[in-house]
Amino acid sequence: DIVLTQSPLSLSVTLGEPASISCRSSQSLVHRNGYNSLDWYLQKPGQSPQLLIYLVSNRASGVPDRFSGSGSGTDFTLTITRVEAEDVGVYFCMQSLQTPITFGPGTRLEIK
Amino acid sequence: QITLRASGPALVKPTQTLTLTCTFSGFSLNTPGAGVNWIRQPPGKALEWLALLYWDDDKRYNPSLKSRLTITRDTSENQVVLTMTDMDPVDTATYYCQHRAGYWGQGTLVTVSS
DSSP states (O other): OOOEEEEOSEEEEOTTOOEEEEEEESSOOBOTTSOBOEEEEEEOTTSOOEEEEETTTEEOTTOOTTEEEEEETTEEEEEESSOOGGGOEEEEEEEOSSSSOEEOOOEEEEEO | OOEEEEEOOSEEOTTOOEEEEEEEESSOTTSTTOEEEEEEEOTTSOOEEEEEEETTSOEEEOTTTGGGEEEEEEGGGTEEEEEEOSOOGGGOEEEEEEETTSOBOBOEEEEEOO
């Protein structure tokens, strides 16, 4: 199974400041089509997860441009340029290169 | 607009079989590339992938649970059904269905208790 690790596991950020979350994979996530099968999700309190970023760096529909993703192979990063109050929740990465599909443990973001 | 909703019993007894239904709209499971995942999340814990049904009826299961899971489709009703046998209290979780493109449905909390 592909293991995803995230760091940090919790993050306390001042409103308007940047935040960055790392996701590392135990194996390369490069598909034979050249794309990396790594997505980022946000689970707000009491809600289902919502897609933020797909295939490493593509923002999902309606996602603010303060969210961006980068990386390739085994190292990936989600960056929020200016944290807003509505960004509170748990962020997790997910790989769909192979089954079993696996998830990172999640990073809890709170406002300082 | 793609929507999915997981439904099932809120409470099951140990050793019983759980049947969950994912009712979806906004896409066809006959479209090449489409697929529906089942994923669960025990209270306060991480997400765990359970099973995936592809448009061509290919099925994949989490090896750790494969012997207990069956995923099927009801094309006429736009539904994907997951059954899990021999339920145990450790299976208490919110169960979600998800379209492969990233859309998640509202989950359903299943508690296993006698």
